[in-house]
Amino acid sequence: MADQENIGTGAGALGRLSRSAGRLVDWLYPPQCLSCGAPVERAPSLCSRCWPRLLRISEPMCPVLGLPFQYDLGPGALSAEAIADPPEFDWARAAVVYNEVAQQLVSRLKYADHHELVPFMGGLMGDAVAAKLKPGAVLVPVPLHRRRQWQRRFNQSALLARMLGKRLGVPVETALAFRTRATRRQVGLSARQRVENVRGAFRADPQKAVQFAGRQVILVDDVLTTGSTVGALSRVLRKAGIGEIGVVTFARVVIGNGSDIY
Numbered sequence: 180m181a182d183q184e185n186i187g188t189g190a191g192a193l194g195r196l197s198r199s200a201g202r203l204v205d206w207l208y209p210p211q212c213l214s215c216g217a218p219v220e221r222a223p224s225l226c227s228r229c230w231p232r233l234l235r236i237s238e239p240m241c242p243v244l245g246l247p248f249q250y251d252l253g254p255g256a257l258s259a260e261a262i263a264d265p266p267e268f269d270w271a272r273a274a275v276v277y278n279e280v281a282q283q284l285v286s287r288l289k290y291a292d293h294h295e296l297v298p299f300m301g302g303l304m305g306d307a308v309a310a311k312l313k314p315g316a317v318l319v320p321v322p323l324h325r326r327r328q329w330q331r332r333f334n335q336s337a338l339l340a341r342m343l344g345k346r347l348g349v350p351v352e353t354a355l356a357f358r359t360r361a362t363r364r365q366v367g368l369s370a371r372q373r374v375e376n377v378r379g380a381f382r383a384d385p386q387k388a389v390q391f392a393g394r395q396v397i398l399v400d401d402v403l404t405t406g407s408t409v410g411a412l413s414r415v416l417r418k419a420g421i422g423e424i425g426v427v428t429f430a431r432v433v434i435g436n437g438s439d440i441y
């Protein structure tokens with residue numbers, strides 16, 4: 180970068196000034212691991228202990244549920260879960276396995292306002308979903324009930340969707356669906372209770388649904404657990420005439436990968 184600095188004294192001075200400001204910021208707020216808060220060299224990133232424990236999901240995987248396979252079962256092979264209980268959506272993809280590190284990132288974003296996590300998480304989600312995108316795709320964050328959004332002041336799914344939209348050049352639509360009632364938090368509920376908890380919790384805007392009828396709608400959320408929330412939302416959108424419904428989350432529960440304890 181030495182050449183660039185010499186183009187003009189003004190630009191060089193400005194560059195030096197912004198680097199000094201950067202060092203000052205680092206000194207005032209030393210860069211921290213996004214997951215555990217340990218000091219790191221550069222932000223935003225994870226420390227050397229957390230990074231290897233963030234398990235990225237890659238092929239081979241179930242084409243429907245996005246569950247990682249230990250062995251390549253050949254093209255089109257579905258997971259036992261997708262065969263036994265076909266989801267309401269067409270496909271789901273997640274960036275990482277929901278384990279301790281992923282959970283830490285998700286709760287820091289959701290409950291501690293660590294918005295600097297959004298570009299990091301959004302970047303990984305972009306990698307996970309890019310291959311599924313079709314022309315005309317639209318991203319729809321899973322809506323929160325108005326009251327909960329007011330309490331939390333933001334919808335973490337909408338933050339992730341906006342970042343993802345920017346990365347992928349895909350529009351974000353927040354008025355296609357909304358939550359008609361506040362639901363209990365899904366944490367600690369069984370799969371059956373989760374389905375009951377979100378039954379009838381969403382409604383689609385009929386006019387918007389007509390507008391998006393022929394397009395690929397991709398639901399965005401932070402975590403996929405049993406899929407009951409995105410399932411309930413998908414059922415409503417499907418009834419409203421949406422053709423293809425995909426799901427992208429930052430993390431997903433993978434039984435047997437240290438995430439079944441949640």
Ligand SMILES: [Zn+2]
Nearest residue numbers: 212215226229
């Ligand atoms: Zn760490």
